[in-house]
Amino acid sequence: MALTRRLLLAASTNRWMREQAMRRRFIRRSVSRFMPGEHVEDALAAARTLAEQGITTILTHLGENLERVEEAEEVTRHYLDVLDRVAAAGLDAQISIKPTQLGLDLDPALCQRNLDRLIERAEQRGNFVWVDMESSPYVDPTLALFRASRARSARVGVALQSYLYRTGKDVESLMPLAPAVRLVKGAYLEPPEVAYPDKREVDEQFYRLACRLLVDNVAPGAVLHIGTHDAALTARLLSFVDGHGIPASAYEFAMLYGVQRTHQRRLRASGRPLRVLISYGEHWFPWYMRRLAERPANIWFVMKNLFG
Ligand code: FDA
Numbered sequence: 638m639a640l641t642r643r644l645l646l647a648a649s650t651n652r653w654m655r656e657q658a659m660r661r662r663f664i665r666r667s668v669s670r671f672m673p674g675e676h677v678e679d680a681l682a683a684a685r686t687l688a689e690q691g692i693t694t695i696l697t698h699l700g701e702n703l704e705r706v707e708e709a710e711e712v713t714r715h716y717l718d719v720l721d722r723v724a725a726a727g728l729d730a731q732i733s734i735k736p737t738q739l740g741l742d743l744d745p746a747l748c749q750r751n752l753d754r755l756i757e758r759a760e761q762r763g764n765f766v767w768v769d770m771e772s773s774p775y776v777d778p779t780l781a782l783f784r785a786s787r788a789r790s791a792r793v794g795v796a797l798q799s800y801l802y803r804t805g806k807d808v809e810s811l812m813p814l815a816p817a818v819r820l821v822k823g824a825y826l827e828p829p830e831v832a833y834p835d836k837r838e839v840d841e842q843f844y845r846l847a848c849r850l851l852v853d854n855v856a857p858g859a860v861l862h863i864g865t866h867d868a869a870l871t872a873r874l875l876s877f878v879d880g881h882g883i884p885a886s887a888y889e890f891a892m893l894y895g896v897q898r899t900h901q902r903r904l905r906a907s908g909r910p911l912r913v914l915i916s917y918g919e920h921w922f923p924w925y926m927r928r929l930a931e932r933p934a935n936i937w938f939v940m941k942n943l944f945g
Contacts, residue, residue, distance in 0.1 A: 642930045646826035649926030658922055668925050671895040672699075672916050677719055680917040683894065684723075684730045692901070692911050695767060695891070696723070697733040699918035702742060709740030713751040717758050724762040732759070733767035733914060736779050749782055752793075759792045765817075767862075770796040772825040773832070780807065787814050791858035798823030799843035800832040808846050815856035819891060820847055821864040824927045840870055847874055851883050861888045862912065866897040871904070885910055893928070 673683035684694040739751040783795040794817030889910040
């Protein structure tokens with residue numbers, strides 16, 4: 638793993654760095670490239686603009702590893718309100734939550750209840766809840782949450798990371814549930830004991846698992862979100878999709894707001910289903926560090942905002 642990426646990911650969990658960065662105006666300006674604003678209204682406005690271009694969305698309120706039960710309740714209520722607002726606005730905008738935002742570190746049963754409250758509201762509003770995958774110690778508890786919720790409702794999906802060795806087995810064990818899966822490469826700092834250090838292997842496992850899910854995970858309610866900005870991988874998967882006659886209802890491409898916009902527009906213009914994940918909120922520091930780590934050249938945007 639490149640040194641810059643490792644340093645940025647280590648910084649993402651550093652409290653001092655977070656406090657310093659949040660105060661610097663030039664850093665806040667550079668964050669705006671990936672985030673339309675700190676408030677849900679900003680995210681809804683961005684979702685409306687994307688909807689005009691035929692692009693559907695996912696909204697996520699930034700924050701993770703909460704320390705108090707009251708905070709988890711606040712986050713849950715926030716998302717309940719978002720589901721209501723999305724329905725009132727007539728938008729096709731799903732939500733995506735992190736289990737540690739709903740209280741996983743504090744009490745897994747509380748987290749499950751909070752997740753189920755959101756799924757129930759999503760049922761009522763005709764919407765859908767995605768569960769993000771956080772760092773590797775959270776994989777088992779996150780899959781346990783997902784399994785319990787999915788047994789009750791088809792309106793929930795889970796992210797799986799192709800950089801983890803274990804993910805092939807996880808996919809197989811989830812298959813009987815006809816799961817909704819968002820496949821991503823993985824964004825956290827993981828040791829070589831649990832994750833492929835070589836990007837080529839991460840890409841290969843992504844391709845292999847995406848193909849497996851596209852062909853064999855076809856029961857009603859099953860869907861694959863292809864969560865990558867990697868143009869070469871996207872092209873390979875498009876050939877696979879076309880070559881195997883996979884229907885457009887079986888998959889969506891999923892990308893992050895502000896990342897590879899030209900690639901996003903091109904994909905949409907070619908008629909492929911595309912969903913863009915829009916992040917918003919005040920607690921953007923660890924998330925932003927992970928975005929910088931994905932493309933260290935992004936640091937130039939930070940520097941440009943310092944001098945520009
Ligand atoms: P990859 O790193 O292979 O790069 C491909 C190309 O895209 C390169 O040209 C690169 O420069 C460009 N690119 C990638 N990221 C960029 C960025 N931030 N800025 C500018 N250019 C960039 N992770 C996780 O662990 N848990 C999760 O739940 C999720 N959820 C999630 C949802 C969605 C919709 C997406 C798209 C991604 C995630 N991720 C995630 C993040 C994911 O794991 C991964 O870190 C990033 O998508 C980067 O990997 P790619 O395959 O996109 O690009």
